[in-house]
Amino acid sequence: MTTLAARRRRAVDFWPGFVDALSSLLMVLVFVLMVFAIGQFVLSDALSGRDKALARLNAELAQLASVLSMEQKAKDQALKQVDELSASLASTSAERDALRLRLDETSAALTQTQAQLESSQSDVARLSADINALAELKRQLESEIASRLAELEQTKEKLTVQTDLSAKSAAQVELLNRQMAALRQQLDEITAALELSRAQNSAKDLQIEDLGRQLNLALAQKVNxxxxxxxNFFGKLREILGNRDDITIVGDRFVVPSELLFASGSAELGPTAKYQLDRIAQTLREVTAEIPSDVNWVLRIDGHTDKRPINTARFPSNWELSAARAIAIVKHLVASGIPAHRLAANGFGEFQPLVEGDSEAALARNRRIEIQLTNR
Incomplete structure (x- = not known):
């Protein structure tokens, strides 16, 4: 019989350790994956912001190129108008020269007529008429010449204005060319910075991966x-509290029925409960004395109740009852010599049951105190 009990203790001692190691390893893996996912999100967000800035600069560059193209078209149109005005000026100059030539010819004819008038008095009337006609023609020619000269002056003024506009357009084109060169230089700098940032991000990814491996190894060592x-502690607790079927180990938690320590609806520790807690404190001191100083351990005491409500002056709800029971245990352990910073008390009320149902067996399993030796 003794051999059978010893085999059961060895089996129980081996299985919780294996389950603890496996569950802790899974928690560490989930934590590392979350850290990696957050890092990826932050890096993706930073790269997305840089890509948006680059796209915005490309849009501005395209807009400036469009403006430059419009200015170039305006310049070409102005040059075309200058060419047309130059051709018109040349044509007007030719007409003016022709009129002057006609005037010279008319003057020569008038001189010849006057000579003929001196030689022949009989032709005076005819010559006078010719003179009057020629004078009228002269007046018309002079008027036409004056009109042509006025048009020529207007053409010169228009040509001057167009020349000024062309100079301004050339200055604007030169300014836009300088701005385009500056934007291209800024774009090259941004591209170089982006490439450097991507290289740094790749290096950081490698560092994060290496740190993750180191963290996994360190956490695995601490968990082990x-x-x-x-x-070892749970095995000794079972010896202290007795080999009862209602004392179980769930994951990394040692589950004790509340009835072993407290009366129904009460948070007062009886003499038997205090005696058992004194033994638990002694065992805890023995076990934790062997724990390395760099392992920051804490003993959690979690109080749980069943779903039946309570409403008294001291305990308005199951929250207060579960918390008061956990605090009572922690206070007694402190009085027994356990450092207060190594203890934590939590009350969960009826909101984390082990089993569902309204049967007495289900309610009894949910009324419990959970003891957990874990990392801080």
Whole structure:
């Protein structure tokens, strides 16, 4: 019979340690994956912001190129108008020269007529008429010449204005060319900075991956160290509280029915409960004395109730009852010599049941105190 009980203790001691190590490893893996996902999100967000800035600069560059193209078209149109005005001026100059030539010819004819008038008085009337006609023609020619000269002056003024506009357009084109060169230089600098940032991000990814491996190794070592001491502690707790079927180990938690320590609806520790807690404190001191100083351990005491409500002056709800029971245990352990910073009390009320149902067996399993030796 003794051999059978010893085999059961060895089996129980081995299985919780294995489950503790496996669950802790899974928690570490989930934590590392979350850290990696957050890092990826932050890096993606930073790269997305740089890509948006680059797209915005490309849009501005395209807009400036469009403006430059419009200015070039305006310049070409102005040059075309200058060419047309130059051709018109040349044509007007030719007409003016022709009129002057006609005037010279008319003057020569008038001189010849006057000579003929001196030689022949009989032709005076005819010559006078010719003179009057020629004078009228002269007046018309002079008027036409004056009109042509006025048109020529207007053409010169228009040509001057167009020349000024062309100079302004050339200055604007030169300014836009300088701005385009500056934007291209800024774009090259931004591209170089982006490439440098991508290289730095790749290096950081490698560092994060290496740190993750180191963290996994460190956490695995800490978990393995603490799980060994936890298994030893739980085994001794079972010896102290007796080999009862209602005392179980769920994951990394040692589950004790509330009835072993407290009366129904009460948070007062009886003499038997205090005696058992004194033994638990002694065992805890023995086990934790072997834990390395760099392992920051804490003993959690979690109080749980069943779903039946309570409403008294001291305990308005199950929250207060579960918390008061956990605090009572922690205070007694402190009085027994356990450092207060190594203890934590939590009350969960009826909101984290082990089993569902309204049967007495289900309610009894949910009324419990959970003891957990874990990392801080």
């Amino acid at each position: 160290e603490l799980s060994r001491f936890r298994s």
